[in-house]
Amino acid sequence: MRVAVVDIGTNSTRLLIADVASDGALAELARESVVTRLGDRVDANGQLGDAAMQRVFDALAHFRELIDRHHVTATTAVLTSAVRDATNGPDFTAQVRERFDLDARTIGGDEEASLTFAGAHSERPRNGAEVVVVDIGGGSTEFVVGTHAGEITFHVSTQAGVVRQTERHLHDDPPPPDGVQQLAQEAQEIFIDAIPHDVRERVSSAIAVAGTATSCAAIELELDPYDSARVHGHTLELGTCELLLARLAQMTNDDRKRVTGLHPDRAPTIVAGVAMLIEAMRAFGLEQVEVSEHDLLRGAALRLADRSPRRGV
Numbered sequence: 001m002r003v004a005v006v007d008i009g010t011n012s013t014r015l016l017i018a019d020v021a022s023d024g025a026l027a028e029l030a031r032e033s034v035v036t037r038l039g040d041r042v043d044a045n046g047q048l049g050d051a052a053m054q055r056v057f058d059a060l061a062h063f064r065e066l067i068d069r070h071h072v073t074a075t076t077a078v079l080t081s082a083v084r085d086a087t088n089g090p091d092f093t094a095q096v097r098e099r100f101d102l103d104a105r106t107i108g109g110d111e112e113a114s115l116t117f118a119g120a121h122s123e124r125p126r127n128g129a130e131v132v133v134v135d136i137g138g139g140s141t142e143f144v145v146g147t148h149a150g151e152i153t154f155h156v157s158t159q160a161g162v163v164r165q166t167e168r169h170l171h172d173d174p175p176p177p178d179g180v181q182q183l184a185q186e187a188q189e190i191f192i193d194a195i196p197h198d199v200r201e202r203v204s205s206a207i208a209v210a211g212t213a214t215s216c217a218a219i220e221l222e223l224d225p226y227d228s229a230r231v232h233g234h235t236l237e238l239g240t241c242e243l244l245l246a247r248l249a250q251m252t253n254d255d256r257k258r259v260t261g262l263h264p265d266r267a268p269t270i271v272a273g274v275a276m277l278i279e280a281m282r283a284f285g286l287e288q289v290e291v292s293e294h295d296l297l298r299g300a301a302l303r304l305a306d307r308s309p310r311r312g313v
Contacts, residue, residue: 002029004067005300006060006077006102010039010138010163011269012211013059016297017070020305026122026298030066031228033211034059035265039082039139039163048086053095060100076304077104078296080112081139081161109140109157112296117144117152119299120207120292132203134280135295136212136273138163141280143191145199154199160190160276162212162269173252175271180249183272187279195283203284208236209295211266212273216244217291218261226263232293238281245274 007014017030036055038048067075077096083089083106090106097104107115112135120133130153135142139161145154169175169183217234218226248256249271256267266273281289 001305002073003301003304004072004075005297005304006063007297008056008077008079010082010161011035011037013056014297015063016301017072018301020301024302026301029070042082042086043164043167047088048092053092064100074304075102076300077102078300079106081137085139113142113144113155113157115299115303116142116209116296117146118302119294119296120209122294122298122302129204130202131205131207132284134206134208135210136276137161137210141276143195145203156194158190158194160187162273166269166272170271174250180275184275184279187276191279191283200284206284206286206289207292208277208289209292212277213291215262215266215270216241216274219244219259221261223261228293231291234291235288236291237288241274241278245278248274
């Protein structure tokens, strides 16, 4: 079955078109990501801005052309943190559904965590060890703990994200050290308060998904152009992330845009992202994380194929 999944997040809008076989094997046909900053000022104003919504609509118009070109059988669009938090979120979701003929819905943190875990654990070896999947988004960060057999044992969606925390703490260019320190301290407190001690003690490894982790891997590997095959499965060391944070935090936004491996559109929020990834690793006492390209998009595609009627059945 050929499916298309659109993920409308706080910082980026993404598309995955894939063929999903009856045994769950997934073959990607197209994958795109556009930094649309839908959550710009939502933390302060409580509403999605007109310019931010238009950036998403522009991306969706392009995605709709790709979906039509690939003759997709079923589509879905999931909207996450920024839309959950905004008072005009329901109206925006309705516009996405009606204007672009997508089965669009806003999902809660629990479902976001479940889909992310399903995507991250697809095509992985099965065993009983517990692992945490860390998904640092624009408006929220999800932690999903489960076994390699696919069983979720704990999950939480926290109100910490790269757009939200950047707007709260990093107001100067380059950001002052005390602003970065305050951001890291707030992230640490949020993560520690949200995840029980016994859960953090049980976890022995981590998988990091989404733009912060993949950007860190691409910067370390000095990828130009971006190569998802090299990023997927790359190991990020805590010490490497600490050095990367020190380097990026000393730069202006214009300088960060020229860093090899970092997409220019991610330059404004990457400092917050790296600081939060470090605090996530510290919360679990981990010295490294595995970067994965398999995330919510993949989980939603598998879920869509599983619940949709198949041709010839």
